[in-house]
Amino acid sequence: MGKGLEIERKFLVRIPDFENLDVRRKLTILQTYLNDGENGIQRRVRRISENGNIHYIYTEKLFLTAITRQEMEYEIDENEYNRLIVYARKDYKPINKTRYCFDYSGQLFEIDVYPFSDRLAIMEIELASETQEIIFPDNVDVVMEVTGNHGYSNSSLANAGAFPEI
Numbered sequence: 001m002g003k004g005l006e007i008e009r010k011f012l013v014r015i016p017d018f019e020n021l022d023v024r025r026k027l028t029i030l031q032t033y034l035n036d037g038e039n040g041i042q043r044r045v046r047r048i049s050e051n052g053n054i055h056y057i058y059t060e061k062l063f064l065t066a067i068t069r070q071e072m073e074y075e076i077d078e079n080e081y082n083r084l085i086v087y088a089r090k091d092y093k094p095i096n097k098t099r100y101c102f103d104y105s106g107q108l109f110e111i112d113v114y115p116f117s118d119r120l121a122i123m124e125i126e127l128a129s130e131t132q133e134i135i136f137p138d139n140v141d142v143v144m145e146v147t148g149n150h151g152y153s154n155s156s157l158a159n160a161g162a163f164p165e166i
Contacts, residue, residue: 006061006071007127009134010152012163014141015113015121018100021137025050025101029112032085033092033155045076045084056081066148067130095158104137111140112154116161122152 027050034043037060046057055075062070076084088094097112113121120143125134136142146152151164 004071005064006069007067007130007132008069008124009067009127009145009147011123012143012146012152013111013121013123014143015117015119016111016137016140020139021100021102022104023100023102025099027099027101029097029099030094031097031154031158032094033089034084034087035089043087045081047081054078058084065130067127091159092155093158093161095154097154102137105135107135109137109140114157116157117163120163122146122157 030047037043042061044059058076059073097114100111111121111123
């Protein structure tokens with residue numbers, strides 16, 4: 001964790017059979033957006049449960065392009081999480097999701113499954129550059145790319161409680 005550039009693309013996918021993927025991690029995430037910081041910096045905290053262990057992450061993001069963000073992220077303790085949660089944005093609902101992390105052809109993918117859909121999910125991949133080629137998993141049905149589409153951001157999904165109509 002730390003500071004750096006995050007280059008990420010997002011795709012709307014049909015929820016795959018996770019038994020057919022090389023799932024390395026399964027996380028349950030409660031993500032809460034905080035009031036923005038200076039210069040429009042997006043701030044959030046996450047409560048992450050994995051294998052019965054809970055940890056907390058604080059993140060700041062500055063959006064540079066639809067694909068690239070400046071990101072600073074670090075682990076915090078439960079007391080700091082509880083101190084920060086009082087600054088939760090009132091206009092954004094917290095979002096619950098289950099994240100499946102898996103490898104395919106030397107690439108790390110993450111699929112986020114939301115409680116409001118039993119058909120669709122969001123798949124993300126972090127890239128080394130904006131032009132990096134992506135080799136998609138054979139057994140994941142990509143509906144469409146949603147990188148930069150605000151309707152598919154976590155905050156929009158949380159508030160709508162549904163995916164936008166396609």
